Amino acid sequence: MVTSMTGFGRGMAEQENFRITVEMKSVNHRFLECFIRMPRQLSQIEDKIKKKIGHYIKRGKVDVFVTISGEGLISKSLKVDWQLIDSYYDFAKEAKKRYHINQDITLDHLLANSEILTVEETEGNNDELQDLIHDALEQAAVKLHYMRKNEGLELEKDLIYHLQSFKHILSQSNQVSPTIVTKYRERLEKRIKDFADGQIDESRILTEVAVFAEKADVTEELTRLDSHLAQFELALKKDEPIGRRLDFLTQEMNREVNTIGSKGNDANLVSYVVEMKSIIEKIREQVQNIE
Structure with a gap:
């Protein structure tokens, strides 16, 4: 299940003498980092606040603002x-x-x-303050978590759309790949006929074609791309933070596509490589937002 790293939540708790307001906002980050701004006399509960946030958020930069108003403080x-x-x-x-x-x-x-x-x-009564802060913090954290989940659903839809587009182009690449060596042999035979008065040295052609086939073979890269796609789709279904895994898979997909582009000596395959790289870039942008 995809969860976004961006969101906002607000909670409030009050008693007769004072009111506590907690606001939380989160953005992308490699790890979980919390920055808490609150009155100095409450600094001893900062660790408790961070632990509470950690129950709801595993990754992202979280800013927490605790405001206290009233005459009882x-x-x-x-x-x-x-x-x-x-x-x-x-x-x-x-x-x-x-x-x-x-x-x-x-x-x-x-x-x-x-x-x-x-x-x-x-x-004022510090224990009473801490209880109110806990209540307001809980409200804010739940709302933030809910917003991150909803945004994650939209990210997941977009990723699935891009993955389907990538699969379609990959299928076309798989169809083109076996024909590359055949086309090369045909071009080579025509070139030799043109420059050798129709005389063809079959052994030379076989040698040239074998060398070309070894250099231009992208079967392994296409197979690995199929595997990466399957792992990507499987990760989307996991109920845990998956952002780093998806980021790694995206990097690996890009590396395989670059290799195909450097090896595949075919105009159609090159055009497919350009399309795949464009889709990977769109996937990468979305993956950066995922917890």
Whole structure:
């Protein structure tokens, strides 16, 4: 079964105090790589998030965005340094007496020092946050997986269409291949007759034809192409990641076709090679998207 490596999923979970939103998007990649962006205080659960993603995705580059909104995430409290205030107050009274200052000591004088009052921030219930993130992550991962599966169905249809076209051209190539040596012998005999006044050295012709037949024989390459096609179609039915296998088979198909092009001394076969290479390129483009 074909699964695409591109997709998007979004999940949301909320309680009275805050809301969690998780967005996931994936694109092509040789391996599974996860990049997670979320508030710093939740960095300790990053490995758990990656493991959860790994249950649904085996290959691809995945970007995960965790957004937290609401008033329950951080609580603020005022901290007063009363000992420091007492020290400042005692100092102000002593200075007033020593320097004969008539001005009254007010609260504004004491609060002018920023060290007296500080605001402390306390994180909310981390366990509660993690449960909400887990729920939102699960939703996003399921939607992403579903989208990748649906896109994979379209990729599979396109690949099957290209494979059928390739099979048709390969069948024609198999029909042409046995005639190449015969045509070469006919051309060779005609050429010898034209330049040797109709005299034909049969042993020479047999030798030339044998040498040509060995160089131009593409039977093995055509047979291997048949095998690669069968393996390709079999892989499409497997319920597991098949992208790398299909990529390897595509490379092997291209290599066999290149060999046929270099060996097959026939205009029809060369035209078939051009068509097969064009189809292989289309297959390669689609295979790059498969998990």
